[in-house]
Amino acid sequence: MAKKSVANLTEADLSGxxxxxxxxxxxxxxxxxxxxxxxxxxxxxxxxxxLTGKGAKVILGSHMGRPKGQVVDSMRLTPVAARLSELLxxxxxxxxxxxxxxxxxxxxxxxxxxVALLENLRFHAGExxxxxxFAKQLASNAxxxxxxxxxxxxxxxxxxxxxxxxLSPNVAGLLIEKELQFLQGAxxxxxRPLVAIVGGSKVSSKIGVIETLLEKCDKLLIGGxxxxxxxxxxxKAVGASLVEDDKVELAKSLMEKAQGKILLPTDVxxxxxxxxxxxxxTVSVDEIPEGWMGLDIGADSVKVFQDALNGCGTAIWxxxxxxxxxxxxxxxxxxxxxxxxxxxxxxTVTIIGGGDSVxxxxxxxxxxxxxxxxxxxxxxxxxxxxxxxxxxxxxxxA
Numbered sequence: 432m433a434k435k436s437v438a439n440l441t442e443a444d445l446s447g448x449x450x451x452x453x454x455x456x457x458x459x460x461x462x463x464x465x466x467x468x469x470x471x472x473x474x475x476x477x478x479x480x481x482l483t484g485k486g487a488k489v490i491l492g493s494h495m496g497r498p499k500g501q502v503v504d505s506m507r508l509t510p511v512a513a514r515l516s517e518l519l520x521x522x523x524x525x526x527x528x529x530x531x532x533x534x535x536x537x538x539x540x541x542x543x544x545x546v547a548l549l550e551n552l553r554f555h556a557g558e559x560x561x562x563x564x565f566a567k568q569l570a571s572n573a574x575x576x577x578x579x580x581x582x583x584x585x586x587x588x589x590x591x592x593x594x595x596x597x598l599s600p601n602v603a604g605l606l607i608e609k610e611l612q613f614l615q616g617a618x619x620x621x622x623r624p625l626v627a628i629v630g631g632s633k634v635s636s637k638i639g640v641i642e643t644l645l646e647k648c649d650k651l652l653i654g655g656x657x658x659x660x661x662x663x664x665x666x667k668a669v670g671a672s673l674v675e676d677d678k679v680e681l682a683k684s685l686m687e688k689a690q691g692k693i694l695l696p697t698d699v700x701x702x703x704x705x706x707x708x709x710x711x712x713t714v715s716v717d718e719i720p721e722g723w724m725g726l727d728i729g730a731d732s733v734k735v736f737q738d739a740l741n742g743c744g745t746a747i748w749x750x751x752x753x754x755x756x757x758x759x760x761x762x763x764x765x766x767x768x769x770x771x772x773x774x775x776x777x778x779t780v781t782i783i784g785g786g787d788s789v790x791x792x793x794x795x796x797x798x799x800x801x802x803x804x805x806x807x808x809x810x811x812x813x814x815x816x817x818x819x820x821x822x823x824x825x826x827x828x829a
Contacts, residue, residue: 434611435602435827437478437577444575446486447543451573452478452604453590453822455580455806456493456511456548466510469518471582474806476518478579478604479546483519488541490573491515491548492529492590493580500556512548523548529555530568538572558589566593579604582807584822591822601826606806611823613782613803614814618647622744622780628736628767630655630750631787634678639816640749645689649743652694652736654728654752654763661686661695662716670701671724694739698729700753700760707757727753728763737770740779746771749784749812751791764791772797785811 454475459467466472475491482489496506512525524541526534529549537547552558557565566589570576576598578584583591584607595601603611617625625648629637634657644651653661659672664682686693699716701723702709713729714720728736740746748771752763768791775781781801783792786808792798805811810820 433829434608434823435600435829436608437481437602437604438608439829440485440600440602442485444485445482448487448574449490449538449541449572450482450487450575450577451490451492451570451594451598452482452577453580453583453594454491454493455582456491456508457495457582458511460505460510464505464510466514469514471806472511472514472518474606475579475604478577478606479519481605482577483544483546486543488538488543489546490538491546492552492569493548494553494558494583495551496553498551498553500553500559502554506551506554508548508551515546515548519546521546526550530565535572552588552590555589559586561587561589561593563593563596565589567597570594570597573598575599576601577604578602578822578826579606580822581607581610581805581810583810584807584820585810585813585818587821592825595825599827603823603826607823609803610805610807610811610814613780614784614805614811617745617747617780617782618643618815618817621647624649624743625745625747626650626652626740626743628652628654628740628746628748628750630657630748630752630764632656632673634660634675634682637750637812638678638681639818640812641685643816644747645685645692648692648747650694650739651689651692652739654696654732654736654767655750656725658695658699658728659725661693667717668719668721669725670719671722672701672719673724694735696728696732697735698731699725700727700729700762702726702760705754707759709759711759726757727760733763733766736767740770740774743774743779745780745782746774747782747784747815748788749786749815751787755787755791755794761791761794765795768792768795768797772800775800775802784815785809
């Protein structure tokens with residue numbers, strides 16, 4: 432990894448030091464304010480425990496939701512502090528703000544190995560604006576900085592980029608280190624053959640990643656709603672399926688550039704309406720009926736994709752194969768999830784690149800069987816595209 436990691440810091444570097452750690456605790460809450468999924472909190476535990484174990488005073492900063500620079504009581508991090516206390520087995524000091532005199536006093540009172548959680552960073556407009564004065568105030572309570580919030584690393588915010596101008600060293604947490612190792616590793620030095628599976632509804636949101644992957648991978652399997660823009664580019668009739676007419680020429684040029692690397696589904700499950708109870712049937716991609724829309728890949732396509740995946744060294748998956756929120760049209764996505772889980776067991780490096788693909792492998796119950804599941808949808812896409820992420824660039828080079 433090209434960036435310095437928290438694992439490079441010793442007890443001598445950390446004992447008694449105030450360490451500001453940017454984490455991603457943007458967890459879902461139900462109507463009564465209880466956490467419905469604590470995955471993101473658990474993902475930060477290795478870094479937090481590494482720091483407390485070395486005697487650091489740990490100051491955690493996170494956002495939750497989009498309060499737009501206002502205090503929104505339903506977006507306070509109080510439930511997170513409670514859950515984190517349970518997971519760490521020690522009381523976490525919860526601050527009512529992220530800057531100011533009260534915060535400074537709370538941090539001054541921390542013992543070595545203790546943890547404080549700041550209030551929602553986005554209650555201050557300076558966070559998203561990357562206001563230098565806000566960043567300076569955040570940094571004023573710390574000696575060094577650790578970024579472990581991969582999900583926000585593609586944003587230049589006060590707590591991801593701004594604070595690094597006032598603290599040193601600035602290092603990657605264990606979670607970000609793992610993200611870079613797998614995602615950058617898959618692009619820069621993959622175990623071959625490298626097969627990428629890209630799904631989702633729109634070509635427009637995946638252009639960058641498709642173009643980059645075409646240069647790097649041995650095969651590119653495309654599923655999801657975007658396939659119909661490619662079919663239209665081939666002159667096929669697509670019925671009432673989703674098509675981005677302004678991207679048809681682009682799809683055509685991508686296929687020409689791909690020189691046979693792109694693999695499209697051979698059959699699709701079509702429906703008479705966009706609904707979970709729609710009438711459905713499987714048809715060849717050359718026989719999509721007028722007025723019907725494709726909502727999943729068919730059984731023959733699943734087999735074609737499985738054959739293409741067999742024996743690959745690395746598989747990256749970003750985006751579902753169909754409308755997997757509807758059980759009737761989740762079959763293709765679920766089959767790919769099971770295939771990747773099976774491949775991991777045979778030595779393939781399997782990487783789930785954030786977003787809906789993560790929801791899919793969790794729904795199917797095979798998340799634990801993948802080599803790596805990215806914690807950042809937008810960030811993982813940008814990293815796979817080869818873009819530089821401001822929150823990573825700001826960290827010290829190894």
